[in-house]
Amino acid sequence: MKKLLSIAIAGALFSQPVxxxxxNKVLRVAFNAPESGYDPAKTSDAYGNMVYEHLFDPLLTYDYLARPAKLIPNVLTAMPVVSEDNQTFTFHLKKGIFFAPDAAFKGKKRELTAEDYAYSIKRMVDPQLRSPQAYLVSGKFIGIDGLVKKANKGHLDYDTPIEGIRVLDRYTLQLTTTEAYPSLPYVLAMPQFGAVAREVIEAYGSDTHAHPVGTGPYMLKDWKPSVHTSLVVNPHFRKEVFNYQPGNNKEDQQIAREMNGKTVPQIGRIEISVITEEQPTWLAFKGGEIDLLTENPSLPQPVTRQALVMDPNNPLRAELKSKLKEQGIELKRKLSPEVTYFHFNMQDPVVGGYSKEKIALRRAIGMAFDFNESIRDIRRNQAIRMQYLIPDGVVGHRPEYKLASEYNPALANALLERFNYKIGGDGYRTLPGGHPLLIDFMSNEGAIGRQWDEYWKKAFDRIKIKVKFKAVPFNETLKAMNECQYMINGSAWGADFPDGSNFMQLLAGKNIGQTNNACYKSEKYDAMYAKTESMADGPEREALYQKMNKIVAADAPIIFSDTRIRNGVYHNWVKGVKMHPQLGSLWRYLDIQK
Structure with missing residues (x-):
């Protein structure tokens, strides 16, 4: 197969854009939950990330066509130069890349420099920001922790030079890590690591969510929080031209025919609406008010209920594709590199803790829920059961492991009886000692959230435990999890980068308040995790990952749920569509031809 060239490289091959x-080309898309803001150092939700991918430029990105996912330069002249000990990374930026126009630049064109990346990385550990990305930077670069420690009243001194983050010249950045950090290039390809300009951040102070200014192909035009976001093309965006070399892949060849020779981006405006209910989303899509549904949301479940597209041998799958085709709708699907799970707040006095009776309670709750039923009825058979912290399609996954709790209400009730969770006079169980037992379950808004509540209510009824559900907006859910102020909740985590370390960090004690939503802390787990951080993929690291997975299964801070299959649909006037395992949104790679 011919080598796949990135559009970042291909742009240099054409002197004049075609x-x-x-x-007049407007791409209309939808979010199925509200975004939490647009400052890449302050948020980590999927919806913000989908926008960041087109506003900001990380140093590296992914080849759009290559499978498995392949890193390529984005704003660099070439891939970084890496030292033999895998601790020093040198990046050479291209010249002539400019930020989108903004009042903070006082009418001047502002060029992207190495200093912008140094500043943006340091922002991730600014104590005032409490960045959810801090775990990717803290302790990683020589001198970074000392810089944080010296922060006066929480004010980080960005001008203090440190050995681990050095600007060698205007276009050269050098990062030196405290130990081997093999996943660093993946980290630096995350949309949150796109460069911001210091003068923009300082100009807007606490209002940076409403003023995301980057060097990407789009810029923010309008934002009504939790309602609507509007993007327009960045007039300062550099000249890039699609020049795909697709090899023998027919899908890639079609995309090359549709896109080659055109400049990036093709679409002038992107309009994003927040629609939390699936049926209105589907009706808007069918009516042509939304152009594609490929990620958040993808094909709505009411449609997949009749589609049965999971089984390639099912004749209804071909029938569905035929019917959609007649309506001018294309269908693509993939198994997401993600995990979904329900987690307990391990700091909560009722469901948290590490005593035998607390572990028994959490295990019993896990065994009372029938995930085969939820996959069939809620996911519409568009998911597989999660059995390991690292999902299929990610380096480190072990398909032979089956660590999820088996559905067994009888065993769950016996376990609760053994540890003195007795049934009281009202027919519900009490805590050991006789005090009332009530589970507060923080759930999602919308019809699907209510359906999950219904199935969880059945699970708690099976083991005679009283439960109260409270639907909470997504941004408030994030706040409650970061502050460990909840009892039970559900989460999903997609692969920011295709390596197991991105998932094993979800339960690292040092990430409480960031990505460790379970507020879980295990000395054994943390000791093994610390070893794996500097290890490249291999048998030694995988052996530690297996032990860590078993520790999690024993302590039961989470209940393994499922990994979803994404069924993306789009109208045939949208060109260049190929669902990507890492890129959350495809907008810059698309065209519209109505």
């Missing part, structure tokens, strides 16, 4: 972005 077509430019057309402001």
């Amino acid at each position: 077509l430019a972005a057309d402001m």
Whole structure:
């Protein structure tokens, strides 16, 4: 197969663009939950990330066509130069890349420099920001922890030079880690690590969520929180031209025919609406008010209920594709590199803790829920059961392991009886000692959230435990999890990068308040995790990952749920679509031809 070239490289192959972005071309998409803001150092939700991918430029990105996912330069002249000990990384930036126009630049064009990346990385550990990305930077670069420690009243001194983050010249950045950090290139390809300009951040102070200014192909035009976001093409965006070399893959060949020779981006405006209910989303899509549903949300479950597209041998799958085709709708699907799980707040006095009776309670709750039923009825058979912290399609996954709790209400009740969770006069169990037992379950808004509540209510009824559900907006859920102020909740985590370390960090004690939503802390787990941080993929690291998974299964801070299959649909006037395992949104790679 021929080597796949990135569009970042291909742009240099054409001196004159064939077509430019057309402001009359509007891509209309939807989020199924509200975004929490647009400052990449302050948020980590999927919805913000989908926008960051087109506003900001990380140093590296992914080849759009290559499978498995492949890193390529984004704003660099070449891939980084890495030392033999895998601790020093040198990045050479391209010249002539400019930020989108903003009042903070006082009418001047502002060029992207190495200093912008140094500043952006340091922001991740600024004590005032409490960045959810801090775990990717803290302790990683020589001198970074000392810089944080010296922060006066929480104010980080960005001008203090440190050995681990050095600007060698205007276009050269050098990062030196405290120990081997093999996953660093993946980290630096995350949309949150796109460069921001210091003068923009300082100009807007606490209002940075409403002023995301980057060097990507789009810029923010309008934002009504939790309602609507509007993006327009960045007039300062550099000239890049699609020049795919697709090899023998027919899908890739079609994309090359649709896109080659055109400039990036083709679409002038992107309109994003927040629609939390699936049926209105589907009706808007069918009516042409939304152009594609490929990630959040993907094909709505009411449609997959009749589609049965999971089984390739099912004749209804071909029938569905045929019917959609007649309506001008294309269907693509993939198994997401993600995990979904329900987690207990391990600091909560009722469900948290590490005593035998607390572990018994959590295990019993896990055994009372029938995930085969939820996969069939809620996921519409568009998911597989999660059995390991690292999902299929990610380096470190072990398909032979089966660590999820088996559905067994009888055993769950016996376990509760053994540890003195007795049934009281009202027919519900009490805590050991006789005090009332009530589970507060923080759930999601919308019809699907209510359906999960219904199935969880059945699970708690099976083991005679009283439960109260409270639907909470997504941004409030994030706040409660970061502050460990809840009892039980559900989460999903997609692969920010395709390596197992991105998932094993979800239960690292040092990540409480960031990505460790279970507020879980295990000395054994943390000791093994610390060893794996500097290890490349291999048998030694995988052996530690297996032990860590078993520790989690024993302590039961989480209940393994499922990994979803994404069924993406789009109208045939949208060109260039290929669902990607890492890229959350495809907008810059698309065209519209109505």
